[in-house]
Every structure is written in C-alpha cells, then in structure tokens.
Amino acid sequence: MNILLLGYGKMGKVIEGFAISRGHNIVARIDLNNRHEFEALSSGDVDAVIEFSHPSSGYSNVKACIEKGFPVVCGTTGWLEHKPEIDKLTQEKGGAFFYSSNYSIGVNIFFQLNKLLAKIMNPHKQYSLSTVEIHHTEKKDSPSGTAITLAEGIIENLDGRETWVNNQIAEENEVPIWSQREGKVPGTHIIKYISDVDQIEILHQAHSREGFALGAVVAAEWIAGKKGVFSMQDLLGEINL
C-alpha cells in the first residue's frame, strides 16, 4: 500500500518502521515544513493517510484528506469536539475515516474491562471513583484522549455520573481525571474504586509507542477500499494483533 504520514514526530517515526516492515511504501512524510508536498498529491497517489500530528491541526488535516478523497486513519487527540463535522463530511463525500483515541490492542481490551467494572460497581456506593493518566512531559493535551474515552465508558455504565472533569477532585456526578506529566512515560491509565476497607484498581501501562503504532498501521490496511466512519470496535474481532 501507498501510505502517507501526516505528522512525522514521535508517533509518525514509529509508524513508519511498522509500515515498512509490513511491506508498505511511504509516499511522503508531512510535517509543518513541507505542507506543499501534501497539496501536490491526489487520490491516485495514496491508499491511506495515517495522521498523528497536533491537537490544533487534527481537524484541518483530516478535513483536507477527506476533501482530497484520501482514506484517513487519525490518532491525533484533543480536537474531538469537531468529530461530528468530519463524520458528516465523510458520509457526504463517500470517503473513509477511522478514529481511535488509542490504537493499542491492550488499551482496547482495557476499555471493555473499564465498562464492565463500572457496571459491576453500581450497587456498591461505598466506593469512591478516581482516575489517573500519566504521560511524558512533551504531551500537548490534557487530559489524554484515552482518559476521556475511559471516562465516557464510566459515564455510560455507572449510574449518576454525567460528565468528566480534569481535576483530582470532582462533584458526585463527575468522573475525575487526574493528569500527571512525568519524564518519558509513553502512557499509563489507572481506574480506582476506593472504600474505607479496600481498593479495586485496573491499570494499563504502555511499555513503548509500538502498540499504538502497529494498531494504526493495521487500521490503515483494514480501511483501504472501504467507505464510511470506523473505530477500533469495527476492526476488533476481525484481526489478530
């Protein structure tokens, strides 16, 4: 496949390694310095774009891809208030758009565990909820996209929670997300339920960026030739990562 990398930072570089090792050709590596190379490409040149850039450019990058007829796999976080517009544009243009706040198989298992645990905790009001996300100090957005997806999974399943707040302390109807920035941590997410007598905790800790990157390349392979708006739920069950 001909893959275009839109955003060539920490993630773009790890994605490149997996794409090449799986036999793909990298059409171009676009960052802020060479946007003209993106403008020059047309739909025949690109089978899929993998977009990992910056919270401020995720929306405009994905929009430009859909308008050019490029299938796009996006991992950029921090722009999701605009996702409904992109979903609509994708349908109107007959395009293909794949989004996940986290492409690792482990985190997607963790998303399911989190929902199940929230449902189980409903009758047990003596437990107070806290959530923590820890990332490297270069991370641009807070809270992490993954922490927001986890909070949404809790809101769907734990009675009385209506919204999330990016704070250690929360109202009863809120899910607290405590963001910590430390060294080079690739990504750690913790969900805790604490009572006076004990504590239940689930944790996902990425050891590197490789799980995110491999998932994004597999999503690009999967989206080629498809039309519509997709997520990891569409892909899981069909593949072995």
Ligand SMILES: NC(=O)C1=CN([C@@H]2O[C@H](COP(=O)(O)OP(=O)(O)OC[C@H]3O[C@@H](n4cnc5c(N)ncnc54)[C@H](OP(=O)(O)O)[C@@H]3O)[C@@H](O)[C@H]2O)C=CC1
């Ligand atoms: N969904 C997932 O599984 C994961 C998502 N992410 C998300 O991916 C994003 C990128 O992360 P990461 O690679 O660590 O970040 P980096 O800061 O290391 O890299 C970002 C890259 O994007 C480039 N860039 C900035 N603006 C634009 C633009 N308008 N067009 C094209 N490229 C641009 C930057 O260029 P320059 O250097 O010139 O500024 C840089 O090369 C973040 O939002 C992060 O949260 C990260 C890991 C996993």
Ligand SMILES: O=C(O)C1=N[C@H](C(=O)O)C[C@H](O)C1
């Ligand atoms: O910026 C990062 O590094 C990461 N971002 C994603 C997020 O915001 O959830 C995924 C992963 O945790 C790493």
